[in-house]
Amino acid sequence: xxxxxxxxxxxxxxSITVPHRMSQRMxxxxxxxSKIQRFPxxxxxxxxxxxERCRACSSRIPFGAKYCGGxxxxxxxxxxxxxxxxxxxxxxxxxxxxxxxxxxxSTFEDLTVDSPQTPLAVSRFQKLLAKAGAELxxxxxxxxxxxxxxxxxxxxxx
Numbered sequence: 118x119x120x121x122x123x124x125x126x127x128x129x130x131x132s133i134t135v136p137h138r139m140s141q142r143m144x145x146x147x148x149x150x151s152k153i154q155r156f157p158x159x160x161x162x163x164x165x166x167x168x169e170r171c172r173a174c175s176s177r178i179p180f181g182a183k184y185c186g187g188x189x190x191x192x193x194x195x196x197x198x199x200x201x202x203x204x205x206x207x208x209x210x211x212x213x214x215x216x217x218x219x220x221x222x223s224t225f226e227d228l229t230v231d232s233p234q235t236p237l238a239v240s241r242f243q244k245l246l247a248k249a250g251a252e253l254x255x256x257x258x259x260x261x262x263x264x265x266x267x268x269x270x271x272x273x274x275x
Contacts, residue, residue, distance in 0.1 A: 120132065120179060121133075121178055122167050124159070124162070124163060124167050126160070127194025127197070128162045130157065130167050168193065171185040171192065174188040178192065183230075194263075195229060198260055198261075202222070205253065206221055206249075210250065212248055212250050213248060220241060221241070224238040228242060228264075229264045229265060231266050231268050231269075235268065242261075242273070243273070258275055
């Protein structure tokens with residue numbers, strides 16, 4: 118199990134592996150506590166604030182997480198990507214009707230988790246993206262790839 122620090126835009130700042138056995142965890146807590154505090158306050162790539170804990174519930178952020186394991190809310194980089202994808206769709210999907218834009222945007226969260234809804238979301242995403250304008254077809258897959266599951270990336274060829 119690992120804990121990590123990320124900036125709000127999703128750049129990995131650092132991570133620490135936490136042992137599974139309780140006796141090792143106690144030793145880890147003593148030996149590694151100072152390392153956790155040594156993460157910088159701001160990202161060296163973009164200058165954004167660094168977080169080691171969920172802003173909503175203060176749970177530690179596991180390595181590679183998109184959603185908080187303590188409260189289930191989207192972590193800042195996931196919400197930023199989903200928000201950017203929604204805005205891009207609204208601004209550039211001129212070939213889609215309002216209902217189609219809404220349907221496309223409803224697939225985004227389902228592409229970030231593997232669930233029974235994921236295959237349907239992938240199918241809708243592909244169909245509606247094919248109908249959308251060239252600008253959206255060029256930019257949207259990159260945004261979605263930043264938060265999509267490995268299964269979704271494979272199915273979409275990302």
